[in-house]
Amino acid sequence: MGNQKHEEQHADALRSEPDEPEVATEGTPAGAAVPEDEEPLARAERERDEYLASWQRAQADYQNLKRRTFQDIQAAVRREQTLLLGDFLQVLDYLDMALASPCEHQDARNLLVGVQMTRDQLWGVLERLGVAPIATDGAFDPERHQALATVATDDVPPGEIVAVVRTGFMLGDAVLRHAHVKVAATDNGDEPSPSTDGA
Secondary structure, three states: OHHHHHHHHHHHHHHHOOOOOOOOOOOOOOOOOOOOOOOHHHHHHHHHHHHHHHHHHHHHHHHHHHHHHHHHHHHHHHHHHHHHHHHHHHHHHHHHHHHHOOOOOHHHHHHHHHHHHHHHHHHHHHHHOOEEEOOOOOEOOOOOEEEEEEEOOOOOOOOEEEEEEEOOEEEOOEEEEOEEEEEEOOOOOOOOOOOOOOO
C-alpha cells in the first residue's frame, strides 16, 4: 500500500514539472513544425530556401538604406550649394551697383574697368555652375517673380512686367532667387499674387 502511494506521488511530481523551453533547430524558426520523418535532403533544401529568403530580405534592406542615404546626401549638398550661390549673387549685386555708379574722374573709370572684369569673372563661374537669370519679359509668373508694386500704364498690357527691381536667378529648374518686378495693374485694379519667397 505504501509503495502504491509513493508511486502516485512520483507521477504527480512528474506531471507538475514545467515543460522545457522550445529550442529552434538550426535553420528552423522557433515554433515551426519540423516533420520527424523529414529526410536529410529535404531538410537541406528547406534550410537552403530559408537562408536564401533571409539573404534576399537583407539585400533589399541594404539597397533601400543605400538609396535613402544617397538621397539625403544629395539634398544636403543641394541646400549648401543654394546657400553658397545665394552669397555669390549678393556679391554680384554689389558689383552691379558699383558699375552703375557715375564715374567723372579718370581714376574712377580705371577702377571701374577692374570692377567689370571681376564681375565678369564671377558671372562666368556662376554660369559654369548652371546659374541662369530669370526672364522678365512678358507676363508675371508667381513661380519665378515677386511683385513689389503695380503700375498703372497704357503702354503695357495688364499683368505684364513693367520694370525689374532686382534680377532673379535659376539653378537648373529650381529658383535660386525670385526676380523682384513691378507689374502693370489689371483693369479692375487687382494686384498679381506675389510669390511667397521674400528673398
